[in-house]
Amino acid sequence: MKWYVKAIKNYAGFTGRARRKEFWLFCLFSYMVLVLYGFFKAILHLPEYKIETYLGMIYLLAILVPCLAVTLRRLHDTGKSGYWICIGLIPLIGQFILLIMLCQDSEKEENQYGGRTRRQLSKRKPPEDRRFF
Secondary structure (H helix, E strand, O other): OHHHHHHHHOOOOOOOOOOHHHHHHHHHHHHHHHHHHHHHHHHOOOOOOHHHHHHHHHHHHHOHHHHHHHHHHHHHHOOOOHHHHHHHHOOOHHHHHHHHHHHOOOOOOOEOOEOOOHHHHOOOOOOOOOOOO
16 A cells, blocks of 8 residues: 555656566555445445546546556656657557566666665675674
8 A cells, every 4th residue: 555655655656667566566465445335336336427527537647647657667767768658559560568577577677767666775784693602
């Protein structure tokens, strides 16, 4: 949940980097909201009203900009330009290539889009030997 809120708070931040965890947890929580919406809509057997259809569309429009922003930041984390998101417009092949790019690991060092990620900064030293004797 905190990664979803973090992405929403940085809804128009198209610069910087986003770790895999931030991106995929944002996607997971967004899809969970849509699945729950569809589940309750089907369970309650509500008659078709325009308002219930508009609720789903309003949510999708509300997360459109944060979704684009976190996707661009994820591409930046892998060292790619944000324009690579346009490859997803090619049917099937482009979406598969974009999925592979989004699954790649972060660049280990600083790149032109920002500094190292928090995970890279917090490399822990091995624990010291704590023997009593």
